[in-house]
Amino acid sequence: MTWEQVTIIYQKRWKIEEYHKSLKQNTSMGKSPTKTVETQANHFFSSILAYIKLEKLTLRLGIGHFRLKAQLYLRGLKAMHYMLTKMAA
Incomplete structure (x- = not known):
């Protein structure tokens, strides 16, 4: 194979690696606490749906998935802090 052919194949492979990494780390695919087939299927479906929503955003x-997840997490923490301070007052 030529260098260009190897480069093209590797670029396609790398996109798949990015997909799997994002699916595992950003949608908690690897942290499934489920035990039954039905709950595992639901968790899998939810993870794929979350990935699609991340990709649309x-x-x-x-911006990338990891940066987007960090920003969403930070906004959630700020909203929670606001609600807690509002409840304490």
């Missing part, structure tokens, strides 16, 4: 906002 990534395309719209132009």
